[in-house]
Amino acid sequence: MAIAIMTSGGDCAGMNPAIKQFVDYCYTNEVQPYLIYDGLEGLIDGAIKAATYEDVAGIMHEGGTKIRSSRSKRFFEYEYRKQAFENLQKHGIDKIVILGGDGSFRALNQFHKDFGVNFVGIPATIDNDIYGTEYCLGVDTALNIIRQATDAVRDTSASFRRACVIETMGRDCGYLALVSAITCGAEICIIPELEYDLDSIGKRLKGELANGRKYIVCLVAEGCNKDKCISTPNLVRWLEEDIGIETRATILGHVQRGGNPTVFDRLMASEFVSYSIDKLLSDHKEGSVIVYKKSEFEFVSIEHVNSQKYKIREDLLELAKRLVN
Amino acid sequence: MAIAIMTSGGDCAGMNPAIKQFVDYCYTNEVQPYLIYDGLEGLIDGAIKAATYEDVAGIMHEGGTKIRSSRSKRFFEYEYRKQAFENLQKHGIDKIVILGGDGSFRALNQFHKDFGVNFVGIPATIDNDIYGTEYCLGVDTALNIIRQATDAVRDTSASFRRACVIETMGRDCGYLALVSAITCGAEICIIPELEYDLDSIGKRLKGELANGRKYIVCLVAEGCNKDKCISTPNLVRWLEEDIGIETRATILGHVQRGGNPTVFDRLMASEFVSYSIDKLLSDHKEGSVIVYKKSEFEFVSIEHVNSQKYKIREDLLELAKRLVN
C-alpha cells in the first residue's frame, strides 16, 4: 500500500509542514509515502519519488512548497490522465493527498471517475474562498504578512499626514482585506462582499481629520479592480481630490504567499494531513475534501464544495460595517 | 450609561487590541467608555478615566496592556471592594469588561454578589487553561514567539550535533509546549497531560541517531518541574548521560508574554470585546464569561468556568503520542 502527496495551483505557506507531516505520519503508520513533484504536470510526466526522512528534514519553517506546484491544461485531456494513472501504477500508488483549490479537486475527481484513484483534497489557498470549510491552509500566514506590511506603512503615513491604500490578494473574495482592515485598525475597507457609501465615508473622514486625525489606512481587495467596486487607483484619486489628503498606494503582491508558516498554519497542516491519511487508510473509496467546521474536521464530497460560492461569516462582515460608511 | 474595561492577572498580547476595540465599539454604540488602570488595585484606588480616541491611538500592535494589570490581595476584603464600588459610582459605571483568568473572574463575581455590578469576563492568559473555552486571548502570539525561538535554537543545535531542551510557560497546563512540539517538529514533548516512557524514547532516539539524526529538539512545560514529570535539568542530564548527546537548555521566560499581537489575537480581541459589550448593553444582569466554542461565542456562568480543570483536546494529545514513546 502506498500513498502520494502533491501540491497544485497557487502555493501557500503551510504546504511544507503538510508535506513533512505526511511523510512522518505515513512512516508511523507503516505505509510507504511518495512525493509527486510539480503538481499535475509532474503527475503526467512521472515526477514521482518514494519519500525519505531526508527529503523533508528542516522544511517546517519554509514558505511555498518544496515539491513545487503547477497549473495544467494537459490534465483536461483523457490521454494525459491515462499516462498519469500509469505512472502511479508503476509505483503501486492508489491513494493521493492533494493540497490546492477547488479547480485542483475537480481535476482529481475526474481522475477518480476515470481510474478509481482515491484521494482527499486539502483546501489550501490564501484567498480562503472554498465553500464548505471555515479555513484554508495558508490564510493565517498571509494575514500576518499583511499585518506587518500594514503596520509598517501606517508608520510612514502617520509621519506625513497621509492616506495609504493597501491592496491585498483575493480575486473573488475579500477575506484577506476584510480581516486585515479589522485587525490593523483601518478606516476604510473595500471588498466585493460589502456595499460601501463613499459619501458617508467622506463625511466621517472629513470630520475626523478636522478633529486631529493624522492618517488614513485603507484596505482594498484585489478583486475590486474588476467588479462594481472602486479600484485602487480610483480610491487614491478620490482621497486626494475629494478628501484632500496626499495618498500613496501599495500593492502587496506575491509577498503575501511566502514566508515562515505561522503556528496556526503548521498545526492545521498537521491535522488536515493526519486525518486525511487516516481516512484513506480506512475504507474510503472516493474523492473527498477535508473541511474544518465548528472546530472539527469532516469529509465532504467534491460536489458539495463546488455547489456554492464561499461566503464570509456574517459576524465578520458586521464588525467591518463602520468601515464602509 | 457607562462601561469600563480592565485587565487583571498575567498580561498577554491581545489586551491592547481589545482595549482599542472597546473604546471604538463603545463610541459606535454611543456609550461612554472608561479605562480602569492597574487592574483590581487601580479599581480600589480609583485609577479610572473616561477614555478618548487619543488614549488608544496606535496601540493595536503593542504587546502587554497599556492600562496595566496587577494581582490584588486587598480585593479579598469587603472593605476594599466597597471602596472600589464607590469609585465606580462616582463615574456612573455599572458594567465592566474584565480581561484575565479564572481568579480574576471569581474576584469580580464576589464583587457582583456584593454590589450587583454586571460584568463579562474575557479569558486572557497564554497558558490557555480556562475551562469552557477553546481559546484564551494571547495564546496564538505566545505560540508564534516560541516558534521563532525554537526555529533559532534548532539552527544552532543542528550546527553541533546537539540536543536542546526548550522550556515554555504553563504552570498547570502543557498546551504551549504541546502545540509547539507538534508544530516545530520536536522529537520529545514533556507535559503533565501525557505519560511518557523514557526507555522507549531512548530506544527510538538512539536508533535515529545511529541512522544519521543530527540534533534533538525537546519541548517541556514549566509545570513539569513540580509534578511527577521529569524536570528540565533532569531531562538535560538524561540526554547527556543516557543518550550520550551534548545538550543545552533554554528557559524562554517572559519573552513569551510580549510582542506584537498576531492577527488571530487581534481578531479574537475584536470579537470577544464587541460581543461582550453587546451582552452588557442587553438585559444582562449578572457576571458571565464569554467563551469560544465550536467557532462560536457563548456566555457561561463563572461557576461553569470554575467547575472543572481545563483539558487539552484529545486529538491534539493524539498527534503528540509519538513524541512520548
Add this chain to the structure above:
Amino acid sequence: MAIAIMTSGGDCAGMNPAIKQFVDYCYTNEVQPYLIYDGLEGLIDGAIKAATYEDVAGIMHEGGTKIRSSRSKRFFEYEYRKQAFENLQKHGIDKIVILGGDGSFRALNQFHKDFGVNFVGIPATIDNDIYGTEYCLGVDTALNIIRQATDAVRDTSASFRRACVIETMGRDCGYLALVSAITCGAEICIIPELEYDLDSIGKRLKGELANGRKYIVCLVAEGCNKDKCISTPNLVRWLEEDIGIETRATILGHVQRGGNPTVFDRLMASEFVSYSIDKLLSDHKEGSVIVYKKSEFEFVSIEHVNSQKYKIREDLLELAKRLVN
C-alpha cells in the same frame, strides 16, 4: 540655552530613536530640548513644544517619525523663513538638529545665512544617496525589510519555476537594490550605476535553467524606470519572451520606509544625535552635516555634501558584477 530637533523630507526608521536620544541626552547635559513638529512647515507655523520624557517614552521601536515630517515650498520664501525664525526666538531656541536629506540641509543653510541659526544636519534617507557619508539613517532597516520580502517571494517563485522581479526604492541611487541583490542571492541586479549586458545575462541564465535552476530572482532599482536602464515591465517581458520563464513583479513601495528600527539604525541614531549635540554645545557657529566615514563621525560643510553626487563603493559594485553579465 535651548536646542530643537526636527525631521524633514522622506521619513525613515531610526528617526524615533534619534528623537528619544535627543531628549535624553539634552537632559543629561542640562539643556532644554524642544520638538518641532511637521518639519519645515511646522517651523513656519510655530508647531514647537518643550520636550518631556513622556513625549518620547516607548518610541524606540516605532518606525517613521513621531514629530512628523513635511516638504515645504513656503520655506523658499524669505518672509516665511523670517516667521520661522521668530517662532524660534519666542522659545529662545538658537540651535537645531535636523534629520533629512540634502534638500533639507540646503534649506536650513539658507536659514542660517539669513538669521545665524546654528544647526547640524543628520543624513537620514533610505536611499543612502548623500555625498560625504558612508551611511544614512534608515538604510539598514529598509534593507532588512527588503530581505524579508525577497526571502518570501523567492519561496513562492521556487514553488513554480518562476522568475520574480523585485523593485526597490532608490530614485537616483541603486544602493538598496545592489545590497539586496548581493545579500539575497539574486541572479540579476539592475541599477543605474552598473552597466548590464542582457545578451550575456540571457546566455548565463539559459545555461543554468538547462542545468536545473528552478527560479530566478531579480532586483531592480526604482530609478531604472526613467534612465537608460531597463524598466521593471520591460524586464518582465524580456524574461517571459526571451528567457521563456513565467515572471511576476513586486513593487515594494512604502513598506520599505516603516517598521521597527534595527539595532544598527538605533545605534547610529544615538551616535549621530549625541555628537551633534556635543558639537552644537561647543563653539559651533555654522551649519554643518555630521557624516560617518571610516568608522568615525566627522562634521563637514553643507557645500561639501552638495559638491558631488554620492557614489557607491567600488568594492560593492565589484561584488555584483557577475549579476549584470
Add this chain to the structure above:
Amino acid sequence: MAIAIMTSGGDCAGMNPAIKQFVDYCYTNEVQPYLIYDGLEGLIDGAIKAATYEDVAGIMHEGGTKIRSSRSKRFFEYEYRKQAFENLQKHGIDKIVILGGDGSFRALNQFHKDFGVNFVGIPATIDNDIYGTEYCLGVDTALNIIRQATDAVRDTSASFRRACVIETMGRDCGYLALVSAITCGAEICIIPELEYDLDSIGKRLKGELANGRKYIVCLVAEGCNKDKCISTPNLVRWLEEDIGIETRATILGHVQRGGNPTVFDRLMASEFVSYSIDKLLSDHKEGSVIVYKKSEFEFVSIEHVNSQKYKIREDLLELAKRLVN
C-alpha cells in the same frame, strides 16, 4: 588548485551566507571549492566533499552552519593533525578558509607551521571579542534577536510596574549587553568593562519611580556572573529589596545564536569570504586573519590577533555611562 572552507567553535548567523558565497566565488574564479564538515573533528576524520551549487542552494537565510562545527581536543595532538593533513592531500587542498574565533585560528596556525597549509581566518563569534577587528560575523543578527526579546519583555514589564533583568551572552566581553542597553532604552547596564555604582543607580531610579516611571529594563552580560560584577540573581535581589520593585529575570541563552541572518551579516559574510579567497589565490603563503577596520578589510597575523584582549570602543562605553550611575 583547490580551497576548502570550514566552520569551527561556536556557530553564528552569517556562516551559511559565507559558505554560499565561498562556493559561488570559487566557481566564478574557476577554483574547485571543498566543504569540510564538522569543523576540526571532521578535518581529522576526513569529512571533506567537493562542493556543488546544490549543496548551498537556499541556505542564505538559514541560521547556524550547514557544514556544522565542533570543538576538538584531538587537534592538539600532532598525530591527528598529520591525519588531517593527509585528508587534505587526498583532495589536493592546500588552502583553507576557516570561520571561528581566536582559538580556532591558533589551532590552524599550528597546522600551518606543521605542514605549510595556507589559510585565512574569518572572525565569527557573536561575542565580538576578537582583537584587531571592529566586527565579528554574527554580531548584528544576535543583537537584533536580543532587541526583539527586549522589546517583548519591556511590554510585559510595563504592564505590571516591574523591573526586568535580561542576561545576554558574552563570557569575556560585554559588547552585546552594552549595545543592547543603548539601543533598547535600558535604565541599567552591567558589563565587565564598565564600573557601576549601585548607590548612585539606586538614587536615580528611586527618583524616577517617584516621578512616575513605570518599569525598569536592565541588561547584564553573562560574564558578570563570574567576575567582580553583580550577578543576575543578585541584581534581581537588589532591585526587589533595595529599590522595592517586583523583578523578573530572563536568560536569553542559545536563542541568540540562531535565526535568519540580517543583511549586515550577509554582506559582511560576502565581503569577508571574497577578499579571503582573493588573498589565498594571490601569493599568500601563511596564516592570517581578515579584519574589518575603519570601513576597510585588512589581513593581519594570528600573533597580532592574539597579542591583546579586545577592547570595546571608548565612545560606545561613553554612551552608556549614564546607565551605570
